[in-house]
Amino acid sequence: MNKENIAAIIAGLFFGAGLALSGMADPVRVRGFLDIFGGNWDPTLMFVMGGAVVVMAVAWIIQRGMIKTWLGTDFSLPSSTTIDRPLIMGSVIFGIGWGVAGLCPGPSLIGLVLEPLKAGIFVISMVAGMFIFKLTKA
Amino acid sequence: MIDLQDIMITEGLVGGILIGVAAAIMLLAAGRIAGISGLFANSIGLVPGSTNRNFAVMFTVSLLAGAWLAEVLTNDVVTRYPDNITLIIGGLLVGFGTRLGSGCTSGHGVCGLSRLSKRSLYATPIFMISAIITVAVINAVGGVQ
Numbered sequence: 001m002n003k004e005n006i007a008a009i010i011a012g013l014f015f016g017a018g019l020a021l022s023g024m025a026d027p028v029r030v031r032g033f034l035d036i037f038g039g040n041w042d043p044t045l046m047f048v049m050g051g052a053v054v055v056m057a058v059a060w061i062i063q064r065g066m067i068k069t070w071l072g073t074d075f076s077l078p079s080s081t082t083i084d085r086p087l088i089m090g091s092v093i094f095g096i097g098w099g100v101a102g103l104c105p106g107p108s109l110i111g112l113v114l115e116p117l118k119a120g121i122f123v124i125s126m127v128a129g130m131f132i133f134k135l136t137k138a
Numbered sequence: 139m140i141d142l143q144d145i146m147i148t149e150g151l152v153g154g155i156l157i158g159v160a161a162a163i164m165l166l167a168a169g170r171i172a173g174i175s176g177l178f179a180n181s182i183g184l185v186p187g188s189t190n191r192n193f194a195v196m197f198t199v200s201l202l203a204g205a206w207l208a209e210v211l212t213n214d215v216v217t218r219y220p221d222n223i224t225l226i227i228g229g230l231l232v233g234f235g236t237r238l239g240s241g242c243t244s245g246h247g248v249c250g251l252s253r254l255s256k257r258s259l260y261a262t263p264i265f266m267i268s269a270i271i272t273v274a275v276i277n278a279v280g281g282v283q
Contacts, residue, residue, distance in 0.1 A: 012201040014157070015156070018204075020153070022146070035270075035277060036274075046150075053248060056253075059158070066166070074169060086239065089238060091265040093238065096272045097232035097233075098243075098272075100276065101228025104232060104242050104243045105175040106201070106243065109174065109178060119217075122225040122228060125228070126233035
């Protein structure tokens with residue numbers, strides 16, 4: 001197996017464990033964060049995002065001093081800075097779905113091992129949504 | 139009132155740091171963004187012309203394995219899901235929206251914000267506000283079952 005795939009496995013394990021431990025696998029908790037007007041706001045998600053963003057901010061500082069990755073490969077990073085209609089409309093639509101169900105892609109995927117039947121319904125619908133997008137691009 | 143007993147500050151921070159470490163490994167070792175919507179779409183063959191599908195499959199499978207390990211070790215991972223119609227509507231919108239907007243909470247929210255990426259600095263507040271308004275509207279008309 002190539003070294004990049006091993007990095008993907010290690011990153012996936014950390015990411016999945018982090019999501020599960022953080023409470024974000026629970027749609028009710030996520031909607032509790034999004035429900036800022038309901039009088040019983042749950043800020044847990046803010047701590048999850050905060051912890052992750054702080055670690056990643058350090059990683060980006062380290063990355064700026066690197067020419068190649070630790071594995072000696074080239075970086076493959078998005079470079080666009082264009083604010084276009086798809087970015088804005090896509091984010092609005094994603095936000096509606098996130099608010100409706102209390103699930104975004106990561107937590108819904110780990111749901112497949114935590115509550116397979118319920119998460120499965122969401123993930124199959126998410127795949128359908130992604131497939132519809134692919135059709136619109138064809 | 140905020141119920142302080144119910145807020146998972148420590149768990150949230152620990153989980154968040156693990157997510158940050160994962161994204162940092164993706165960046166510094168593999169040179170890529172840990173964006174789950176994109177990696178998942180790639181893993182199931184929905185990204186035309188992809189040359190790194192194996193990589194995306196490895197990440198996605200390991201994501202599930204990591205969550206499974208956390209559940210086995212702590213036996214304390216809570217999941218409270220809404221009804222099936224809500225899941226179907228939410229899933230369709232999340233799938234289409236994240237592909238159209240080129241990212242979700244992980245790619246734009248964690249990796250993009252910390253990079254001060256211009257596109258993510260637009261996308262993240264937009265999907266947050268969109269979700270907050272959606273929840274407020276749903277609660278105003280009677281809530282999710």
